[in-house]
Amino acid sequence: MRIRTCVRLACAGLLTIAGAQVAQAATAQREAAGRLADGTGIEAVTLTAKNGVSARILTYGATLQSLKGPDRDGRQADVLLGYDDAADYVAHPNYFGATVGRYANRIGGGSFSLDGKAYALPLNDKVNSLHGGKSGFDKQPWRIVSVKDGTVVLALTSADGDQGYPGKLDVTATYTMADDGALTITFAASTDKSTVVNMTNHAIFNLAGEGSPMGALGHRLTIPARAITPVDANLIPTGALRPVQGTVFDFRNGRTLADGVRDGRDPQIVMGHGYDHNFVLDKGLTATPQLAARLEDPASGRVLEVSTTEPGVQLYTGNFLDGTYIGKSRHVYRMGDGVALEPQKFPDSPNKPAFVSARVNPGKPYRHVMIYKLSVAK
Template sequence: MYASIACQSKKSEDTMETTKASISKQPWGELPDGQKVDIYTLKNIKGMEVKISNYGGLITHWTAPDKNGKFEDVVLGYDSLSGYLESSPFFGALVGRYGNRIGGAKFKLDGKTYNLLQNNGPNHLHGGKIGFDKVIWKTEELTDGRIGLKLNYVSKDGEEGYPGNLNTEIIYVLTDDNALEITYTATTDKPTVVNLTQHSYFNLTGGKTDHLGHEVMINADRFVPVDKTLIPTGELKAVKGTVFDFTTPKAIGKGINDTTDIQIKVGGGYDHCWVLNQGKKDSLVLAATAYEPTSGRFMEVFTTEPGVQFYTGNFLDGKITGKNGVVYKKRYGFCFETEHFPDSPNQVGFPTVVLRPGETYNTKTIFKFSSK
């Protein structure tokens, strides 16, 4: 299956060249139960490519230009499906039903307690044993003038312990200004909790070294402190005067090893949710940026979500060999997981994650690349 759109792309000050934005589909193997896995390649008029699988909605490759116009892959992952099936710390995954942690692996809704799998110490993480990152999604190539992929998955009532049949739709759209727009929608037939996110690990060097030299800005005056099991304490703490202050850009490595800060110590680095400075509720705001000085690559993240989890690959330990034989050592990739706050079902003061029949869960996140 293949579709393309002819467009005009300016290659230099003096030259105009016609290229084609396109989407193509290729077989990518199969699951142990025989289900077929495909991979789709989205390409825009400037040459950016994003590869997305119907297995887990995984983003497996994502190329971005440096200051000289050279495209390189800027996300961590594996060369083949087998790596994702054997062991993967959510590389490029769509995460659900609940991204991040739920304390004690349980929550109460309308007076009833729901017990979930303990898969992260005493807590529940990223949807359980078979979360949205480990299922086959129904896919549809967009043919409405956009280069994009629509994914649909119906999570059955009781799946991984969650109530309600949840009909989830994710739309990835690659634009001609080097942005990937991700729209999440969901409906349910019973009250439930939902918190969807995308878990790509970025390294804007193209995977040449760790991320400690990347300069990051997070548009947040507060963050969510956590206990020793990384569950929120309930406090929303000011970043001012702490190593969690990214309101102006600074190198990731500047404070990541400052274990005099108890939050750095319990997280093993940054593994926290920042409370974004939002304007109007549910409006699209700049959440974060990342700049890699050597390549000149610059990434902006916009979202309607109230928070972003900044995770700095603290649990990578050199045991994973990824794409092109690169060994992923500690702090080799970082994540900007746009989301509601961790453990929101158990935190009265946090924005609600409850979805009820007749309501529609609807959020949007944009990752945009440029260079400087």
């Protein structure tokens, strides 16, 4: 027998997030979504805006399982790559829509030093540690703290030494849907020992609808960034900043992803197998979320705006999707079928003193506010 619990709330108030006022969502619905092998229950919460945009969040990995919205003709579609069944996120992990941490992206050599002490991390990306290690936040069952007023708050405790990182970390991921279709995700973490933290959401988008046969490379992308952090053969930033002007990385005035994703004349595209690079946002680190990227699908008219308080955004064109991942509605996912836009600190910041620091100290909690706003072009 399926257990189902629903919470439906009407709200006309305002929610203050990092100094900005955002209209709250109207409804929230909570339900059971299966169990892990050890019997731990998985739950799902669906947040729905008055304009028809909805998001479904799983407690496993604090995962954004779906994001649905209408096209210019009012037809609904799920724009996130992923799985229909929560159990597949356990059996076939690929970070689809997951909350990643403690450290999103790569740490070169799987090691860093803090206050003169060296820390070794799991090597789960050849010679690097990726997205928090072999058992990062994306592979943990989170607990629901509350569901109310269009908001779900999830929490996780990461022990001192978890995946090699110092300090006991108490983490929350808060999802809030506004009536204009803006989904705000707020990450917060406090520690009892100095550590490094870099959290983001790893949603992979196809605004034409996941599984659309044309993929996402026909989307038009704008990123307000004058530079990227170029990488070496192991996809670790060299420490330099490379201007985007005159390159396939110049998205300041908007360009189609297909224009550069296979441009073998650029060594960075060759090393990344496409776009898999951090953009240095012109805005830098900010107190309130500001625009990091705008993604547009000319065919459907859907538009995604990504805003963040963080100084960088990682552009990833699904380069390692190789047809072995069978997603929603039994769709086979391949390279270019989706695009990720992950706001975050720069990759390998703990080993790059010139980059914005990812250090978090006791008494000074970590906070990252990001927004996915799904709409239709007028």
